Amino acid sequence: MSENQLEANMQSTKERRYFSQGMMFFGTIIVVVTMVVVISMLGDIGEKLSLFSYAFMKRALVASISIGVMGGTVGVLMLLKNMVFYGEAIAHSSFAGASLAILLNINPFGLVLSFGIASAFGIGYVNNKQLLKNDVIIGIIFTFTMALAIIFTSYFINYETNIESYIFGNVLLTTRENVIVIFVATVGITVTIFILRRPLHYIMFSEEMARVAGIPVKIYNYLFLILASLVITVSLKALGAILVFAMLITPAAAAYQWTFRFERLLILSIMFGVLSSITGLIMSTLFEWGSGATIVFMSTMIFLISFAISPKRRSKTNVSSLCRFCSKYVSEDEWEVCSEDCFGFGGKTHLHDQDDNIYLVSGNSTKEEGECDDHG
Amino acid sequence: MIMDDISRQVANLPDHAPRGNPIITMKNVVVAYGDQVALWNINLDILEGEYLGIIGPNGSGKTTLFKVILGLKAMNNGSIQILGQSLHGDAGNLLKGASWKDKIAYVPQRFTIDRNFPARVWDIVRMGRAPSHKVFSRFTREDKEQVMRCLEVVGMENFSNRPIGHLSGGQQQKVLIAKALAKEPDILLLDEPTSALDFKIAQDLIDLLGRLHEKEKLTIIEINHNLRLLRDNCERLVILNKTIEWIGDPNDPKADEKINEIFFHQ
Ligand SMILES: Nc1ncnc2c1ncn2[C@@H]1O[C@H](COP(=O)(O)OP(=O)(O)OP(=O)(O)O)[C@@H](O)[C@H]1O
Ligand SMILES: [Mg+2]
Numbered sequence: 001m002s003e004n005q006l007e008a009n010m011q012s013t014k015e016r017r018y019f020s021q022g023m024m025f026f027g028t029i030i031v032v033v034t035m036v037v038v039i040s041m042l043g044d045i046g047e048k049l050s051l052f053s054y055a056f057m058k059r060a061l062v063a064s065i066s067i068g069v070m071g072g073t074v075g076v077l078m079l080l081k082n083m084v085f086y087g088e089a090i091a092h093s094s095f096a097g098a099s100l101a102i103l104l105n106i107n108p109f110g111l112v113l114s115f116g117i118a119s120a121f122g123i124g125y126v127n128n129k130q131l132l133k134n135d136v137i138i139g140i141i142f143t144f145t146m147a148l149a150i151i152f153t154s155y156f157i158n159y160e161t162n163i164e165s166y167i168f169g170n171v172l173l174t175t176r177e178n179v180i181v182i183f184v185a186t187v188g189i190t191v192t193i194f195i196l197r198r199p200l201h202y203i204m205f206s207e208e209m210a211r212v213a214g215i216p217v218k219i220y221n222y223l224f225l226i227l228a229s230l231v232i233t234v235s236l237k238a239l240g241a242i243l244v245f246a247m248l249i250t251p252a253a254a255a256y257q258w259t260f261r262f263e264r265l266l267i268l269s270i271m272f273g274v275l276s277s278i279t280g281l282i283m284s285t286l287f288e289w290g291s292g293a294t295i296v297f298m299s300t301m302i303f304l305i306s307f308a309i310s311p312k313r314r315s316k317t318n319v320s321s322l323c324r325f326c327s328k329y330v331s332e333d334e335w336e337v338c339s340e341d342c343f344g345f346g347g348k349t350h351l352h353d354q355d356d357n358i359y360l361v362s363g364n365s366t367k368e369e370g371e372c373d374d375h376g
Numbered sequence: 377m378i379m380d381d382i383s384r385q386v387a388n389l390p391d392h393a394p395r396g397n398p399i400i401t402m403k404n405v406v407v408a409y410g411d412q413v414a415l416w417n418i419n420l421d422i423l424e425g426e427y428l429g430i431i432g433p434n435g436s437g438k439t440t441l442f443k444v445i446l447g448l449k450a451m452n453n454g455s456i457q458i459l460g461q462s463l464h465g466d467a468g469n470l471l472k473g474a475s476w477k478d479k480i481a482y483v484p485q486r487f488t489i490d491r492n493f494p495a496r497v498w499d500i501v502r503m504g505r506a507p508s509h510k511v512f513s514r515f516t517r518e519d520k521e522q523v524m525r526c527l528e529v530v531g532m533e534n535f536s537n538r539p540i541g542h543l544s545g546g547q548q549q550k551v552l553i554a555k556a557l558a559k560e561p562d563i564l565l566l567d568e569p570t571s572a573l574d575f576k577i578a579q580d581l582i583d584l585l586g587r588l589h590e591k592e593k594l595t596i597i598e599i600n601h602n603l604r605l606l607r608d609n610c611e612r613l614v615i616l617n618k619t620i621e622w623i624g625d626p627n628d629p630k631a632d633e634k635i636n637e638i639f640f641h642q
Contacts, residue, residue, distance in 0.1 A: 195511060198509060205495060205500065209503075211446075211447070213508075214478065256492070260492075260495065260539040261496070261499075262495060
């Protein structure tokens with residue numbers, strides 16, 4: 001085989017690999033959508049779906065898609081920073097803010113946000129000083145704000161206030177203003193993170209090296225905390241303090257199963273968030289399940305499917321069976337050239353791809369050596 | 377001139393030692409963690425284009441010395457000037473973004489990378505290039521070529537698409553060295569760069585650093601526990617034990633005496 005042919009061969013293998021990845025990705029979507037359709041066959045679809053022509057349904061759709069987008073973006077950062085439980089602490093302190101606002105009979109948004117940011121900064125500060133482990137301070141703040149919320153509610157004269165909507169939330173009850181706030185926050189947060197994605201990636205790789213590179217790490221960290229509190233507080237009424245957490249962690253965790261690239265990770269996470277919002281909302285209308293709960297349910301399904309057929313896990317099982325001579329992991333989208341650093345294969349330079357084909361390279365020629373998947 | 381002569385005498389400098397301008401000047405630097413002093417009264421001029429070796433027992437403050445130069449750790453006392461800019465007591469100035477940070481690269485001592493961290497070797501080396509942290513600039517063809525060249529320099533070009541977490545410790549160390557080189561720094565700080573490398577690759581790396589130092593006039597400061605490897609390249613050797621115990625020509629027999637004294641007769 002000439003060099004050109006080799007090049008072409010590599011190209012075609014690359015395409016094949018892209019194709020198989022794409023297939024798997026769309027496979028996930030198709031499985032989810034089919035599930036929705038099949039299950040919905042059981043109900044009276046047409047009548048129920050006609051609900052979507054109502055304004056409140058449209059608002060719910062915009063709100064939940066937006067939450068899917070911003071939850072997906074911020075969730076990736078939380079996951080990579082090992083700060084997933086920050087989200088939980090922030091959500092619960094926002095809840096305390098909401099109950100105080102109801103007690104004082106004022107518009108809750110300001111208080112909810114400031115409680116969220118205050119607790120985020122509290123955790124961030126202690127984290128910066130490295131005095132305590134993260135989960136210790138998160139646990140303290142989480143329970144303290146929960147206690148505060150309960151104390152505030154004990155002053156409620158009329159318990160029939162809508163405090164429960166902050167615990168469980170209801171995306172179907174989002175008001176026009178609420179949708180606008182959610183939408184604006186989504187655009188702002190997502191654009192900010194996409195602009196700052198490279199320094200953020202650097203910081204997540206190593207804060208110390210990021211500081212040496214001249215990145216103002218502290219500022220980025222506090223910015224991140226503000227963005228995280230914002231996501232949680234604006235979506236609190238729609239999803240509730242308990243479920244909002246899922247929109248941060250689950251789509252990101254599902255996306256994490258698919259790729260080693262940061263940008264792809266962000267995009268996939270957003271896609272999964274949006275997908276679970278749409279399918280969740282449709283299913284919740286069909287079965288009259290709680291909307292937030294159904295969205296979370298769907299995102300968990302996406303996670304489970306991703307986890308089960310993850311290319312990462314697949315590649316790990318392939319490590320030892322890929323080739324008799326070298327236990328090389330073949331990366332996502334390039335060929336691997338094994339040369340001196342690989343024992344075996346007669347010490348000869350060879351190429352192999354993810355489909356277990358081995359090619360001998362000698363000078364300019366390449367010879368296919370066939371499959372070797374039977375050597376475990 | 378006179379000052380220069382005096383400092384040369386004090387530092388036991390042989391004639392062949394570099395005679396550049398000081399690129400980093402440390403005066404009376406004291407660093408403590410809590411009430412535990414890690415560095416005591418460090419006075420050191422690091423000259424432009426020199427290869428400085430640092431050796432010392434575990435916990436003698438070598439890494440701390442790097443951290444204080446990099447602004448990662450605050451000084452309790454003293455002053456440091458880097459490329460004419462002074463570094464104040466408060467671990468660097470956050471907002472100003474000191475410009476010397478573009479000129480200095482660092483390979484840390486120990487580094488654990490999450491197995492599933494979403495970055496390929498390529499992405500990590502590319503972090504050495506400015507657009508990776510300057511928000512409104514884009515990667516150019518030059519960046520790409522530099523990244524490829526640096527991967528080749530450390531012999532990791534075939535690994536460029538691998539997830540960084542899937543490499544061995546030594547391979548990761550090589551990638552981090554490539555990342556540091558990709559920055560095209562004026563000053564390169566290496567904290568035990570050969571600690572995870574096998575002896576052949578360690579020797580290759582040391583040879584490579586020697587060549588880089590000669591060709592590119594790069595100022596290199598290397599911490600290493602291996603005196604033999606340090607002797608290959610270093611023009612001056614610092615023996616550190618919380619304070620500078622000795623500084624001079626690494627091949628001077630006095631260096632051995634001093635090392636014996638510090639390591640065996642404490
Ligand atoms: N984060 C820290 N908190 C408290 N003390 C520290 C910290 N880092 C270092 N020290 C102390 O400072 C002293 C110097 O540490 P340093 O890491 O600079 O040593 P070193 O010379 O690099 O040692 P090694 O050869 O083991 O790398 C040690 O006594 C250590 O216990
Ligand atoms: Mg050290």
